[in-house]
Amino acid sequence: MKIFTAEQIRAWDQFTISHEPVPSIQLMERASIAVAHWISENCKYHRKAVVFCGNGNNGGDGIAVARMLYQKGFDVDVFVNNLKEKFSHDALVNLKRLRDISGISIKKFSDIDDYNFDDKTMIVDALFGTGLSRSLEGEYKEVVNQLNAKKNIKISIDVPSGLPTDKIIENKDCVFNADYTLSFQSWKRTFLHPEAGEYTGKVFILDIDLSKEYAESVAAEYNVIDDHLIDSIFQPRKEFSHKGTYGKVMMIAGSYGKVGAAVLATKSALKTGAGLTFTLAPECGYEILQTSCPEAMFFAGGKEHIENFDVDENMTCGIGPGLGTHPQTEKSFLNFLKGYNTPLILDADALNMISKDSKNLKFIPEKSILTPHPKEFERLFGKTDNSFDRLELAREKAKELHVYIVLKDHHTQIINPKGEVYYNITGNAGLAKGGSGDILTGILTSLLAQGYSEEDTCILGVWLHGKAADFASEKYSKESMLPTDVINELGSVFKELNKRTEKDL
Numbered sequence: 304m305k306i307f308t309a310e311q312i313r314a315w316d317q318f319t320i321s322h323e324p325v326p327s328i329q330l331m332e333r334a335s336i337a338v339a340h341w342i343s344e345n346c347k348y349h350r351k352a353v354v355f356c357g358n359g360n361n362g363g364d365g366i367a368v369a370r371m372l373y374q375k376g377f378d379v380d381v382f383v384n385n386l387k388e389k390f391s392h393d394a395l396v397n398l399k400r401l402r403d404i405s406g407i408s409i410k411k412f413s414d415i416d417d418y419n420f421d422d423k424t425m426i427v428d429a430l431f432g433t434g435l436s437r438s439l440e441g442e443y444k445e446v447v448n449q450l451n452a453k454k455n456i457k458i459s460i461d462v463p464s465g466l467p468t469d470k471i472i473e474n475k476d477c478v479f480n481a482d483y484t485l486s487f488q489s490w491k492r493t494f495l496h497p498e499a500g501e502y503t504g505k506v507f508i509l510d511i512d513l514s515k516e517y518a519e520s521v522a523a524e525y526n527v528i529d530d531h532l533i534d535s536i537f538q539p540r541k542e543f544s545h546k547g548t549y550g551k552v553m554m555i556a557g558s559y560g561k562v563g564a565a566v567l568a569t570k571s572a573l574k575t576g577a578g579l580t581f582t583l584a585p586e587c588g589y590e591i592l593q594t595s596c597p598e599a600m601f602f603a604g605g606k607e608h609i610e611n612f613d614v615d616e617n618m619t620c621g622i623g624p625g626l627g628t629h630p631q632t633e634k635s636f637l638n639f640l641k642g643y644n645t646p647l648i649l650d651a652d653a654l655n656m657i658s659k660d661s662k663n664l665k666f667i668p669e670k671s672i673l674t675p676h677p678k679e680f681e682r683l684f685g686k687t688d689n690s691f692d693r694l695e696l697a698r699e700k701a702k703e704l705h706v707y708i709v710l711k712d713h714h715t716q717i718i719n720p721k722g723e724v725y726y727n728i729t730g731n732a733g734l735a736k737g738g739s740g741d742i743l744t745g746i747l748t749s750l751l752a753q754g755y756s757e758e759d760t761c762i763l764g765v766w767l768h769g770k771a772a773d774f775a776s777e778k779y780s781k782e783s784m785l786p787t788d789v790i791n792e793l794g795s796v797f798k799e800l801n802k803r804t805e806k807d808l
C-alpha cells in the first residue's frame with residue numbers, strides 16, 4: 304500500500320470527487336459512515352460520545368459522525384471552538400443536518416470544565432486532520448491539553464489533532480493523545496515512526512473507496528507492506544520438488560557463550576523451509592547445535608570463536624548472530640568479505656566488525672541485505688537526530704552501496720537500492736528481547752536460499768517474523784513470549800498464507 308503525503312491525499316480526494324464522480328459532501332458521508340460503523344461495532348461499553356470538532360473537513364467528519372452515533376442510540380454531545388467562526392462548506396451542511404435531525408445542542412470549548420466526563424464517555428477528536436498547517440496554539444492547544452488529562456477512551460478521526468502527517472513532530476506538548484486512530488484509506492508516514500507513533504494508539508485504516516486509478520498511477524517512495532503485497536510474493540511449496548529445489552543455507556554464527564544465537568538462527572532457517580541447512584560455528588557449539596537442530600549439518604570454524612570462513616559460493620550465507628568480534632574472527636571475516644561476490648545477509652557482529660573502519664563498507668557484495676538495529680546503524684553510518692533523518696541516511700547508503708537495508712524498529716523499514724521504502728506493520732513489543740534479531744537473520748537467509756529475490760526476501764521475511772510474533776504474543780503475551788515461541792509460530796503463519804493463496808473450488 305502506497306503512503307501518500309497530505310497534499311497527495313487532497314489531490315486523491317479531488318480526483319475521486321471529479322472522476323467517480325461523487326459530490327464532496329457524499330465523500331464526507333462515506334468517511335463518516337466508516338467511522339461511526341467502527342465505533343458502534345467496537346465500543347460496546349462506552350455508549351456516550353463527546354465529539355470535539357474543528358471547522359475544516361475533519362470537523363465536518365466529526366459532526367457527521369455525531370449525527371450517525373446519535374441515530375445508532377449513543378448519547379452524543381458536540382463541542383466546537385466558536386460557532387461564529389468560518390466553517391468549511393461541508394462542515395456547515397453537516398452542522399445543519401445535526402441540528403435538524405437530533406436537536407443536539409452544540410457546546411463551546413469553554414463549557415468543558417462543567418462537563419461530566421463519566422467513565423462511559425468516549426472522547427472523539429475531530430479537530431484537525433490532514434489539513435494541519437502549524438502547531439496547535441491558543442484555544443486548540445488548551446482544549447487538547449485538557450482532554451489529554453482525562454482518563455476516558457480517546458479516538459481520533461483520521462489523524463490525532465496536532466500531529467503532522469509527513470514530517471517529524473516539532474512541538475510535542477500539544478498533540479491529542481489517542482488510544483485509537485481511525486484513519487482514512489492509507490497510512491500516514493508519521494504514524495510509523497516512534498517519535499510520533501506514540502500519539503496514535505492503535506491505528507485502523509478504514510476503506511472509503513477513494514479512486515483506485517489515482518492510487519495506481521501516482522508514484523510514492525514510501526509504502527506499507529500489506530497482505531495483498533505478501534500474497535503476490537509468497538510462493539507455495541511445489542508438490543514435485545525435492546530438497547535441492549529449496550537451496551542451501553549456511554548460518555555463520557556463534558561463539559563461546561553465544562551459541563544460543565546460532566541455534567535460534569539455524570532453527571529459524573529450518574522452519575522457514577530451506578532445503579539444506581548448515582551451521583558454521585566454533586567447536587564449543589558442536590553438541591549444542593547437533594542436539595537442538597538435528598536437521599542441520601555442522602561445520603567447525605574454530606574452537607571458541609570462528610576463525611575460518613571457508614564457504615562455497617553456492618551457499619546462501621547469513622553471518623553475524625552471536626559471532627563475537629574476536630580479532631581472529633574479524634581478520635578472517637574481512638578477508639572472506641573481500642573475496643566473496645554473492646549477496647550476503649549481514650547482521651549483528653558482522654555489521655559491528657564492518658563498522659570499525661568505513662573502508663570496509665566497499666567490500667560488502669552488491670545486493671547484500673544488512674539488518675542493523677538503530678545502534679548498529681549508527682555505528683555503520685553515523686548519528687542522526689531522529690528516525691526520519693535516519694531513514695533518509697539509510698536511503699542514501701542503500702543507493703550508494705547497492706544494498707538492501709532492513710532498519711529494525713517498531714515498524715521496521717526496508718530500503719532497496721533504488722531508495723524506495725517499505726514499512727512493516729506486523730510484530731509487537733514482545734520482540735523487544737535478545738534473540739529476536741537472530742531469528743530474522745535465519746528467516747531471511749532461508750528465503751534467499753530458496754530463490755526469492757533480495758527485495759522479496761526482505762519484504763516477506765520481515766513480515767513473517769512480525770506475524771509469527773503476533774501469533775506468539777496472542778498465545779503467551781508480549782511479556783512472556785520468547786524468540787523460540789516466535790520460531791514455533793512460523794508454521795501457523797505459513798498455514799495461513801497457504802490457505803489465503805490456495806485456489807478454492
Ligand SMILES: NC(=O)C1=CN([C@@H]2O[C@H](COP(=O)(O)OP(=O)(O)OC[C@H]3O[C@@H](n4cnc5c(N)ncnc54)[C@H](O)[C@@H]3O)[C@@H](O)[C@H]2O)[C@H](O)CC1
Nearest residue numbers: 331334359360361431432433434435436437438439461487
Ligand atoms: N480522503 C480523505 O482522507 C477524506 C478526508 N476528509 C477529511 O478532511 C480532512 C482534511 O480536511 P481539511 O479541511 O483540509 O483540513 P482540517 O480539517 O485538518 O483543518 C482545517 C483547517 O484548519 C486550519 N488550520 C490548520 N492548522 C491549524 C492550526 N494549528 N491552528 C488553527 N487552524 C489550523 C487550516 O486552514 C485547515 O484548512 C481529513 O483529515 C479528513 O478528516 C473528508 O471528510 C473526506 C475524505
Ligand SMILES: [K+]
Nearest residue numbers: 428429431462
Ligand atoms: K483529528
